[in-house]
Amino acid sequence: MSDATVPPTPPDYTQPGRVPTGPKLITTRFDQPDGYTYDGYVRTGGYTALRKALTEMTPEQVHQEVKTSEMQGRGGAGFPAGTKWGFLPPDVFPRYLVINGDESEPGTYKDRKLMELDPHQLIEGVVIAAYAVRAAQAFLYVRGEMALAQERLAQALNDAYAHNLIGRNILGTDFSVDVVLTWGAGAYIVGEETALIESLEGERGMPRLKPPYFPASKGLYLQPTIVNNVETLSNVPWIVNQSGQAFHDLGAPTSTGMRIFAVSGHVNHPGVFEVPNGITTFRMLFDAPEYCGGVRDGRSVKAFIPGGASAMWFFDEHLDLPLDKPTIDKAGSMLGSGAIVVMDDTTDMVAACWNVVNFFSRESCGKCTPCREGTTWLQRILKRILAGDGRPEDIDLLMDVSESISPGIAWPPRQTTICPLGPSAVSPIASAVRRFRHEFEHYIQHGRAVDGVVTPPIHGVHGGARIHV
């Protein structure tokens, strides 16, 4: 065998101390039993950044620190927070700050942890951000099902009001802001910022067209509005205390700071991990004992979702890519919402694909036809393949329907729809069909999965009544 054909030995991170580490910025209180309480927060340095911002800094200086940090938003698109704040038109008031705590994509749970385990840190970040952008009011929008997060945030808000950290003349300064807690009714689509704004206004949560409804110019009540993710704003107190440059010095120059990833699926220790951004690789995250401690039963990775269910899937050859936004974008996917799902070599790829498509089909708000009809058809075709009733033309049909939702089936996705939810359903199809076409063909020819994979029970297909579509 020539050297060119010898596969390189993958790096070994299975022993402790072999992966880069960094300071914890926003998960320091995760293992403190009272970290979510007012006393626990103040005892561990809480609200010092707010005092510093309001008494020693102008709003412009706070904004400048966030700009210097080059922190990319953690809600999905990765847009730099400081740049976004700068999009507010000068001299248009009132303006609002909206905090997106809807987090409902399969595999995501980092924001829930932040709201449950450190609600005061988020509130401190919210009040500082409201000061920086001169918001008249802030709205905390939490996913409907997150009862504990709502309860703890409500208590934290009451305590913060009681200690003059929110409300009129905060800490004796001229700055005043109210923070309102509200929650959704369990729809994934209200995580999309314009749908969230509709929901806040009391309307049905459906996305608005961009343009003209870019929140920074026409947001809540058609006033200038900043929408930021929970993790994004939770980082703000650290940036104010330590400086934007200190944040920038962590991680990679193209993906600054530390970042939380939520890993689930076939790993030994799923969880949320705050890691050096842009440096840590997927393999480090999966294998290191500090993080996931390896794939279950010593098996190998067949595929993984690198950044939420709407992302294109990655495979073995992507394991050594760093969790760096431009690198992952260039490789044809995204880090998105920071949710990584690992599938080992026993995974039935057709069933996995159906699982994700089924989610998007169910969560489509129905406003535009390619998404409403297209995702439903993708789901139905996959279901009949899984039921053993697949037709020879079904694989091409899946790609054809996908093409009508997202022309070119490329990355970044193009869309015939109002928002990116429709094209999100195309990612699992494109990933699974292109890489594991033989698994689809096997189902269609033999009415069952390829040997060696495990198919989970699927309602209406396995152990239920067969459906014919």
Ligand SMILES: Cc1cc2nc3c(=O)[nH]c(=O)nc-3n(C[C@H](O)[C@H](O)[C@H](O)COP(=O)(O)O)c2cc1C
């Ligand atoms: C279908 C869909 C769902 C989304 N869900 C969320 C969510 O649950 N949480 C979130 O922060 N951003 C979500 N986003 C992104 C938001 O529209 C918005 O970009 C984000 O809240 C901005 O915050 P950031 O700049 O701090 O990242 C979603 C986007 C889409 C298209």
Ligand code: SF4
């Ligand atoms: S793409 Fe889907 S979820 Fe988004 S607006 Fe259209 S129908 Fe609604």
